[in-house]
Amino acid sequence: MQLVIVMYIIGYASFLITGGRAGEYFGKKKVFLSGMLIFTIASLSCGLSQSAIQLNAARFVQGISSAFMVPQGIAFIPGLFPDQKERVRMLGIYGSIAGTASVIGQFLGGLIPDLGIVQQSWRLIFLINVPVGLTAVVLGLKYLKELPVKTSRKFDFIGSLLLMLTLTFLIYPLIQGWELGWPLWSLSMLFLSLVFSVIFINYQRLTIKTGNSPLISIGLFKNSDFRMGLLISLFYYLVQDSYFLINTVNLQSGLGISSAHTGMYFVCQGLGYVMASMFFTPLVARYGKFISLTGSIIMIVALVFHLFLFNLSAPAPFYIVMVLFTYGIGCGTILPSLMTISLKSTSENQMGASSGIYLTLQQVSVAIGVAVVGGVFFGKLHCPNVASQFSVAYQWATLLDIGFLVIVSVLLLLMPKTKKV
Template sequence: MHDRTDTAPPVSLSESPSDRRRWIALAVVLTAALMDLVDVTIVNVAIPAVQRDLGASYSAVQWITEGYVLAFALGLISGGRLGDIYGRRRLFLFGVAGFTVASALCGASASSEMLIAARVLQGAMAALMVPQVLAIIHVTFPPSERGRVFGMYGGILGAGAIAGPILGGILTQADLFGLGWRSIFLINVPLGVAGLALGSRYLTESTATESRRLDPTGMALATAGLLLLLFPLTQGREHGWPVWGFVLMAAALPVLAGFAIHQRALSRRGGAPLVEPSLFKARSFTAGVTVELLFSTATGLFFLAWILYLQLGLGYSPLRAGLTGIPFSVGVSAAAAVSVQVLVPRFGRKVIQAGVTLMALGILGYLWEAQHFSGGLTPWQMIPPLTVMGLGMGLVLAPLTDLVLSGVPHQHAGSASGVFNTVQQLAQAMGIALASVFFFALLPAGSAHGHASSAGAQAFVEAFPITLAWLAAFNAVALMLTFALPRQTSHPDPDPTTCPPL
């Protein structure tokens, strides 16, 4: 993890507040952040079309989404630190170039295997690109302007969450130039080329003032442990849950334990561990990470199951499915906008507890509707539960990070922020993998390649409420853990120049 508070001042941009060049630089990095966010959400809507076109199995569908998220999460561990060492501008431009090439490969994929490989490359390049965004903003703008800039950053992320599914539905359904779903990836190519041209001209280079080192042993152990766990979870159902799958999952435990031991030993020697072990001595931090783990796992599971339920179960078009998600996205954006600045200073952890409760109520409401209306459920009927779920998520995600990190010592703020962001991404990958257990296991074999019969479509309709019941259970456990969070935010070591967490 990297600490963006030890950055060197930029050479020229922030020394001239009136210089318009920095606003062009801001547009470039915000566009890159938007590309990453949209690329995650835009793919979900196109999954059934990809599945039909490439004949992808359920496990391949999972890897199309999980490959990106997993590579992104694992790359975040070192992406920010590479920027600290070799230069944020250099790593950002390299990431944009790689992301653009990977997007073109996704659009040209002739098989599910090629698409999965290209998605992994996309995620790895995003992991080099995205961590530099806030670091570049931090060194480009003086403190007096950062509040306005970070507000714009939040607005872009909110807009991306709403625009992604809609844009995915439009592009998939419009079938521009006969490209179908491929256009959702190819749209990144002109954006990436423009970003490279403008970024090369307007971005200023910066590095960390302190010497930073990588931890290749820790990176290898973390990657191996997570793959040993997630690969058999994703592939197990398709192969009838063979013995080798359980052996690999069992082997993941000692490997991940070895990672923890290595991090502790490296910290004692005065090295630079990927994860600062002392963070977990605080009960509030450990509880916060666990709540994040449960919440993001449920999110990854929900969105994959939900989009397949809408299109293959209820027969929605990609555009109709994308539009159905608007109430959720609006709810997240609205609640997140007021939670940290307005609600948390007054109510503390009660805001998060209210969010988890609202999320659970929305899930239970959705479960009742899915069972009561079955295959006749309409988008209008989904508006109330989706809105409540979105409000609940918005009241959890941003406040949770702020509440827990507020008590972390300043010198570990970068590491703590990185842990939270990485856990969020890894948990989403875990949720996608668990779809084999909680959703795909309930479907007939005949629908495995996107050609479900009427009986297969009914299986999607029947499997979704069971998945929602599991999600409600995840939320119940998360609610209990919130009582270990600090009651109020506290900032024992304030620093007005600290960049907010990713």
């Protein structure tokens, strides 16, 4: 069951940078449609799988195909919208749609299996992707125009392999290690990820010296907006999934709230996200980092209320709804704008690689956040059956999340002010 999630994340995160670069070499439309078609076939394989091995193998393919598909959607934006004002607006809309779709997907993922339409209704979670994916492929073939390929150099396959090994040996132990008490194999994998990263960096330098095109261009990091955007995103994504982890466990095991009611509470959080993203996204192009700063402050305030509310033995449902809804508003305010402030000044020919780096950082940050914050939470939970222990563990972990968001706010204040466009 754990591998159903882990295999997808490894396939996705390990190939995002490679997928972003592939569009620049082979054509964004071709790579996007190929990724979408393979993802659809993999979804069908998941839905029809007859064993855990088949299911997890198909999930791994799903992750890889997503890694090639997703960066192209972002990389299309500069070519279709060369005007800076339009580009910033479209990046904001993309972030809003992606976040809203994620909320809807989580809701449907919990609802569909409970409908009991067919036996083993969990299969419908994957099979629903088949008509959606085929529709996307048909519409893409008809309406998407291929952007010109702007590089004649060979694709860096060796660099891609080294990066895949680096990220795989980093992400898998981060996801699994903390829960298993950091066994020797997990620490060994983390060490090997460091070794592979050193080899990868040296190989990239050698590639540049020989006149070939590296998988990751150092020139990308000369862009101050991109550098600062990555740093801000790093600390934000440390919070994103670790928040769901500790709150899900605390609501169900600490406060004794059923899984069904917990799910409905998080739907309220999702509604706050959707409403805020619809309202604030159009303002990103005009007010830039101040929209993100507003969102981070709202999230900090909401987490402070979390500390007080979930310290009670039986918090009223109305207050839980309001606190989670407020937190969702903060997420919906900051999240769509993070990608915008990171990629707003990236050139068209660098957008694929930049988006791949951004999305990879996102996945790695999520894994680190779950490992660190989850480690603090479960580390303080000496007696899982004692309610007071949950309260102490939850406070420590939430204070850590608040600290990360304070760093996000400080970095946003230090970021150069964006001119109104």
